Amino acid sequence: MNTDTSATARTDGGTTNSKTNPSDDRDRSGRDVRTLINYAALAVLVLFALVTAVQLYTAVGGVIDRWVAPDYRIFFRAAFNLVVLLLCVGGISLQLRRLD
Template sequence: MSETETQTDSSTDDEGEAVTPPRDDDTGGRVRRYANYAVLLALGLLAFVAVIQLYLSVSNVIRIWISDEYRSLFQAAFNLVVLLAAGIGITYQLRRLYGS
């Protein structure tokens, strides 16, 4: 038997190396992974809308409950807390992605 006759279940790429065709279980795993990404994206969008609504609600509460002379101070403090939380989240994600 020659080499081409022994490779009945795999083909070769441009460089002559054997490439195995995708199996059915690989396709199912890929579909499952994409479905998980779609669910993650939908939940991320929902969380984003919720965060925007929370931010606007807290700003409204500050505008209603805090007197005019202290309003800018409370708004600045709230914005600083939001900025620090976002910075911590970004740092955490970067460390997860780039492994440091």
């Protein structure tokens, strides 16, 4: 006599619920909320980066105009812009990795 329990589980007439684990829905909704929070954090980071970059560019431009000789101003501005850009790209890429 064969007492295969998997055969009886498959032939129960379809009365079992297709959702065998109700915690899957909670896990999925938790991940959805986490994803939305990460997207919101990314949007806030990008917005702050844009606003801060504009304000910082004007402030640093004033400092460069005042303290750096005219021949070297363009190099200081380029270096500053590069540093700000790299910081923003680093923060955005970190946030995008979290969304993966």
